[in-house]
Amino acid sequence: MQGILPIIPPRSNRKTPEHPDYRRYRDRNRVERMFGKLKQQRRIATRYDKTSLSFESFLNLAAARLWLKSFVNAA
Numbered sequence: 001m002q003g004i005l006p007i008i009p010p011r012s013n014r015k016t017p018e019h020p021d022y023r024r025y026r027d028r029n030r031v032e033r034m035f036g037k038l039k040q041q042r043r044i045a046t047r048y049d050k051t052s053l054s055f056e057s058f059l060n061l062a063a064a065r066l067w068l069k070s071f072v073n074a075a
Helices: 022-038 042-046 052-072
Strands: none
Touching (some): 042 052
């Protein structure tokens, strides 16, 4: 290992197990799930927008829409 910290936990059959940072693993998982949810919207996944400003603006709107859903369903 060349100074790189492991994030993903190793397999159980590894002879010298590395101990990952589980907080970073949790944060990485959240980011990956967020991108997965955003890519479910066809406009983001295929990048129909011609300009980067238009694409980033729609990306912000889609993220805000997902964020607001968590408040509406919270009881």
